[in-house]
Amino acid sequence: MVTFTVIGLCIVFYALQLFSNTVTAALWYAPLQTSAWAFEPWRMLTSALVHSPSNAMHLLFNMFAIWFVGRAIEPALGRARYIALLSLSALGGSVAVLFLTPAMTPTLGASGAVFGLFGALFILMRATGSQTGGILSLIAINVVISFVIPGISWQGHFGGLITGALCALILSKAPQRSSGDRVKDRRRRSRWQLIGLTGVAALLVALTAVGMQLVNPYA
Numbered sequence: 778m779v780t781f782t783v784i785g786l787c788i789v790f791y792a793l794q795l796f797s798n799t800v801t802a803a804l805w806y807a808p809l810q811t812s813a814w815a816f817e818p819w820r821m822l823t824s825a826l827v828h829s830p831s832n833a834m835h836l837l838f839n840m841f842a843i844w845f846v847g848r849a850i851e852p853a854l855g856r857a858r859y860i861a862l863l864s865l866s867a868l869g870g871s872v873a874v875l876f877l878t879p880a881m882t883p884t885l886g887a888s889g890a891v892f893g894l895f896g897a898l899f900i901l902m903r904a905t906g907s908q909t910g911g912i913l914s915l916i917a918i919n920v921v922i923s924f925v926i927p928g929i930s931w932q933g934h935f936g937g938l939i940t941g942a943l944c945a946l947i948l949s950k951a952p953q954r955s956s957g958d959r960v961k962d963r964r965r966r967s968r969w970q971l972i973g974l975t976g977v978a979a980l981l982v983a984l985t986a987v988g989m990q991l992v993n994p995y996a
Contacts, residue, residue: 779856780848783863787826787827787839787887788836791828794827794830800827801885804827807882807884808880808882809992812994824867826887828885828886842891842894861944862897862941865893865977866890866897866937866940867887867889868940869939869941870932870937870940871889872985874936877935879996884932889934892934892937895919896938900945904950940977
């Protein structure tokens with residue numbers, strides 16, 4: 778349900794973008810928009826819902842990737858954890874953009890969240906002992922594409938990949954104890970996972986606070 782909801786939202790926003798350019802300008806993210814000159818931190822997440830109006834392949838690739846990988850991860854994690862993974866990966870991508878992109882360069886697209894899914898899938902497959910050659914090849918190809926094709930935010934891809942992998946590591950390595958009571962064990966594990974994901978969110982917020990001080994539109 779979450780996977781198809783996200784895809785539906787991105788398609789709806791893309792249609793609105795084609796209708797009015799103000800939609801794109803209102804939702805994209807540039808480092809300047811989390812700085813002393815402007816403070817619109819919601820853009821760090823809303824930018825994941827909009828794509829380049831002049832390049833339909835941008836939308837199609839990201840939606841296919843979310844559909845392909847999300848159908849495997851969402852049932853494994855459950856809706857709440859999956860939403861957290863997507864949101865934190867998108868935010869992590871924007872944090873990397875904040876530190877590594879010129880202040881007035883706008884970025885947009887769900888690529889940060891997509892790379893977060895790639896990183897998470899690799900960690901989850903490793904945790905279950907599955908073969909990871911396929912996902913490693915997929916990540917490698919997309920990393921190369923990020924640097925070879927101009928106009929692609931490799932910074933957002935990098936931030937999303939690292940954040941998604943970190944979230945999956947927390948989810949898969951959360952302490953678990955076999956007490957004989959499955960419900961109690963599940964709740965204990967969920968609490969540790971919640972604490973870990975909250976820690977990731979706090980870290981990203983802290984990094985944003987630091988990065989805001991470094992933005993210089995005159996550089």
